Amino acid sequence: MPRKNYNPNQIRLLILDVDGVIVGEKIGYNSPHPHPDVLLRLKNIKKNGVHISLCTAKPHYAIKDIINTSHLTNPHITDGGAVLIDSINQQIVKKHVIGKDIATKILKRFIEEGIYTEFYTPDNYYLQTSQQNDTTTIHTHILQQPPIFADSLSQTSHQLEVVKIMPIAPNKAGKEKINQVFSKYTDYLTLSWGIHPIALPRQFGIITTKHISKKEAAQEIAHSLNIIPSHMLGIGDSTSDWQFIENCAFAGAMGNASAELKALIKTKERDRYCIGKSVDDNGVLHIFDYFQL
Numbered sequence: 001m002p003r004k005n006y007n008p009n010q011i012r013l014l015i016l017d018v019d020g021v022i023v024g025e026k027i028g029y030n031s032p033h034p035h036p037d038v039l040l041r042l043k044n045i046k047k048n049g050v051h052i053s054l055c056t057a058k059p060h061y062a063i064k065d066i067i068n069t070s071h072l073t074n075p076h077i078t079d080g081g082a083v084l085i086d087s088i089n090q091q092i093v094k095k096h097v098i099g100k101d102i103a104t105k106i107l108k109r110f111i112e113e114g115i116y117t118e119f120y121t122p123d124n125y126y127l128q129t130s131q132q133n134d135t136t137t138i139h140t141h142i143l144q145q146p147p148i149f150a151d152s153l154s155q156t157s158h159q160l161e162v163v164k165i166m167p168i169a170p171n172k173a174g175k176e177k178i179n180q181v182f183s184k185y186t187d188y189l190t191l192s193w194g195i196h197p198i199a200l201p202r203q204f205g206i207i208t209t210k211h212i213s214k215k216e217a218a219q220e221i222a223h224s225l226n227i228i229p230s231h232m233l234g235i236g237d238s239t240s241d242w243q244f245i246e247n248c249a250f251a252g253a254m255g256n257a258s259a260e261l262k263a264l265i266k267t268k269e270r271d272r273y274c275i276g277k278s279v280d281d282n283g284v285l286h287i288f289d290y291f292q293l
Contacts, residue, residue, distance in 0.1 A: 009195075011050060011291060012231040015077075015244050017058040018063060019142075020237035021254055023277040025253050032144055033065055033270065042070035045293050053077060053221050055214050055236075057194045057206045059162075060085045062143040070150050073242035075224065076132050077244075080192065080206035081217035082163040083122055095122055095163055096212045102188045103162040106207070108154040110167050111179050118147060119157050120164040121275055128153040135168055139198050165189075165207040170251075172217055192240045197256075197279065218244035235287055236261060237279065252287035254279050 016022065016152030022038050024030040030038070040268050054072070055077040063234050067076065067087045075084045075093045103119065110117040111128060116135055118123040119127050127136060127147035132171045140146045150156035167178045175193065182191050182205075190213055222232060235244035235252035239260040245251050246264070254269045255263045255278040274290040 007049070010231060011233045011250060011293065012157070013051045013053065013222060013223075013227045014045065014054050014293070015053050015234045016230065017129070017236040017238070017241050018054055018058060018066070019194070019196045020279050021235055022066070022279070023118075023197075024282055026047065026280055027141075027198070030280060030282070031110075031198055032141060033069075034165060038282055038284060039066065039069045041285060041288055041293075042066075042072065044090065045288065046070060046072055048293075050293060051225055051227070053218070054216065055241075056080075057166075057204065058085050058143060059122075059125060059164075061123070061145055065144075075221050077214055077217040077221065079120055079122075079164040080194075080208050081213045082120075082208045083199075084121075084217055084220060085192060090124045092122060093224070095161070096209045098160075098162045098165065098207075098209045099188065100158050102185065103157045103165065106165060106181070106185050106189070107157055109184075110165075110178075111153055113177060113181055115178055115181070116168045116170075118155065118166045119153065119162050120166065120169070121160050122163060124148050125166075126150050126153060126156055126160075135199075135202065139168075140203075142196055142199065163208070165205075167205040169203040169205065171201040175203050175205070182207070192243070193233060194238055194240055212244050214241070214245035220249060221268070231291075233291060235284060239264075250291060252276060252284075252291075254283050254287075255281070256283075 052145040057080040066242045081095045129149040169175045192206045207270040230249045234248035234249040237257040238255040251265045252271040276286040
């Protein structure tokens with residue numbers, strides 16, 4: 001039900017997570033792309049003057065079809081905040097590159113520990129040939145682009161601009177091993193975690209340079225558009241999405257969101273949050289209805 005006594009013009013910027021929010025696990029229905037009803041609604045919201053910034057740990061080429069179909073002509077947050085890009089105008093607004101020596105060292109450690117790991121440049125992602133397995137197939141579907149294979153991931157990284165490193169744990173228990181390796185690099189890097197509905201129980205580590213995350217990226221985009229938090233709506237499904245939602249006056253969480261995020265969402269002022277249906281029920285449309293978008 002839409003909110004009462006609410007001015008829909010109050011929301012000028014929608015920051016929207018992708019996986020688990022508009023992309024689900026029903027292949028051909030809402031995976032690898034959102035349902036057509038969702039894409040059309042995004043296009044209409046944008047036509048009505050609301051800026052929409054997709055916010056994802058994915059690289060920009062994995063969301064380009066969403067951006068182009070809904071004609072989202074503004075910067076988007078990709079690679080966990082490491083790259084801000086206006087895809088339609090083919091302009092990288094900002095990129096945050098991990099230092100070559102640090103990238104090489106941590107990649108070497110992950111490989112030595114047998115941890116499945118990818119690294120990302122602004123335009124491609126890389127995987128060591130010896131690590132190819134079922135995770136590769138699943139992630140290729142998610143990203144809609146295969147990795148570039150390298151004989152040595154760490155050596156290859158030293159020749160490129162690495163913006164994100166992604167160690168992937170087979171399940172929640174596997175996160176501990178990744179956290180242990182990462183603990184030696186906390187002075188230089190930031191680690192957060194994400195999931196994808198069709199890749200469960202896998203857990204995706206998102207490593208960027210220090211102090212770079214979805215939170216900082218969302219603040220940069222809001223500043224560039226001259227929009228203050230009281231005019232911002234953030235929608236997500238995982239606890240890490242609170243990074244950017246916390247700074248928004250209005251908040252939405254999916255029915256499939258983590259219990260932690262749902263609890264955090266409820267700390268917002270009364271009538272300024274909405275918990276929608278599941279992503280596989282196109283629950284984001286319910287949230288849009290609530291806020292009269």
